[in-house]
Amino acid sequence: MKSANAYQKRIIDQLLKRNLEELPAILIEGAKAVGKTETCLQLAKTVYDLDNESIRLLLKNSPEIILNNEIPVLIDEWQLLPEVWSFVRHQVDQGLPAGSVLFTGSSIKVNSRIHSGAGRIIRMTLRPFSIEERQMSDRYLRVGDLLEMNQEQKISGITDKTLTDYLDEIFRSGFPGIRNKSEHARHLLLQSYVNNIVDHDFQENGFMIKKPESLLSWIKSYAAAIGTTTKFQTIWQAAMANNSESASRKTIEYYHEALKILDIIDEVPSFLPVGKIYSNLARAPKHFMLDPAIALEILGVDQAQLVNYKVPSYIGIFNQSFIGQLLESLVYQSLIVYAEANDAKLSHFRNHTGTHEVDFIIQKQNHLILFEVKADPEAKDSYVKHLNWFEELVKGEFEVTKVLLNTGKVAYTRNQDHVHVIPISMIGS
Structure with missing residues (x-):
């Protein structure tokens, strides 16, 4: 883990700090590797990493422990224990103080019955670095x-x-x-990121892939269309043109929604x-x-x-x-x-x-x-x-x-x- 001194400030930082002053629970969502955990660590006083099996078991049996720690409490990878989301949601209804809980983690599994938290847990999105966060200028x-x-x-x-x-x-x-990273390392890391989309991310989030080659063709076709208003049907047709593993329109639409x-x-x-x-x-x-x-x-x-x-x-x-x-x-x-x-x-x-x-x-x-x-x-x-x-x-x-x-x-x-x-x-x- 990087030290606090190495943290690159994000635009969301001040917004998050302000919201924590008034709101009891906040979810920081976004794609993998955008820095959700590191951003929340700048404010959190207590951290529960649910990727750790023993901590996950502890909160599963005694979620009220969350209420006995210095706040804000960060619950990282919360999707691994959806019950903790429901616990916090009910605590909000019972008057949980402002600035109590931060959630971070990947998307909840599709078709999960977890409550959205609407009206109780607000959502903020963290994205890859903007131009300002990339420090491309000394004046903006x-x-x-x-x-x-x-x-x-x-x-x-x-x-x-x-x-x-x-x-x-x-x-x-x-x-x-x-x-x-170096150019070579960046290539390997980005290549791994792309491979994980198909090999892990879909299945981890409950999306079934019957034809991986069709999914890859569709993603490639979409990538070529960035920055355009190309019709969805045109992207689909281009994806299928040179793909022996063709997929139905319904399947392609399924891929589209999953990637979103x-x-x-x-x-x-x-x-x-x-x-x-x-x-x-x-x-x-x-x-x-x-x-x-x-x-x-x-x-x-x-x-x-x-x-x-x-x-x-x-x-x-x-x-x-x-x-x-x-x-x-x-x-x-x-x-x-x-x-x-x-x-x-x-x-x-x-x-x-x-x-x-x-x-x-x-x-x-x-x-x-x-x-x-x-x-x-x-x-x-x-x-x-x-x-x-x-x-x-x-x-x-x-x-x-x-x-x-x-x-x-x-x-x-x-x-x-x-x-x-x-x-x-x-x-x-």
Whole structure:
């Protein structure tokens, strides 16, 4: 276990501390290896690791011991003893003090009869490192400030990061225990992570796999579609095209739901308008994976292939700019964290004809931040036309801040349309 001095601060830290001051029990959930236990250890005064059989047996027979320790009490790998969840839930009903219990662990088994804990145990999600947590800059232009910014304010800033730096960062991954290893070790650890999804994670969580090859084909097809709104049927058909172990649509949908529950894949919903906006809104979600490094490992793409534009042609079946998809995935990985930290929602926009789209929208009440993501360091007019179009469309209903995230080195505000141009490395919470 790392010492407290080696802990890399997370954006969730202050939110968790604040919530513990008012709430009795909190579950920190998320995929394996994102650092849930280490984050909770920064606050916990007592720890019960249920991966230890003797401790598990102790709490099974005497769960009330939890109430006799210095709080917060961390119950790690709680899913190994679901009864302790039910015990704490009932204690909340009986007046458990604020800051009493922290839960961490993997997803509960599918079809388990465990109570959700809704209204009693709140859930917070920890994800791989965001751009800010990766410490990609010594100064950040924060989403929280952009939400408060008026139309006259301008931004400024500078970075030394280039496209090569972003690609390096993507290959390092956002997993705390993986990203600082050697390139060889990272590859082995990411390869093990991917293999475990099929070999262990599905079965451990109660999901049955009748055709592992079909599952692997589907994951690979999904990985190639990250950062796109590719139709689910297209992903499915691509997965089955070169797979002798074909699976039914029902089975593929089962895989899809299982991977979402396991936090391996995620989908950004379409912007849901109000008032006068849209009869022609496309409602397809935008596809992402837990970490773009996972997608690269699944697809078998190394950094040399990417930099030299020698990515296998089948990967471009959905989108000709795979580097753009990866950059958008890196941005997503950060914006979802920043949105949650600011009590805001993340979505994307695309009309049904595909003629207008906005890569990401962060919404807090009637304020929208529109994001366009580009691998180009330039800020061409064509790159921001959809942002300007969307601002005009929602005029009178929303206050709008427009942001072009690119690989340039200078942050500034365009005079002609007040679009804030921000290097990707400088976007913070």
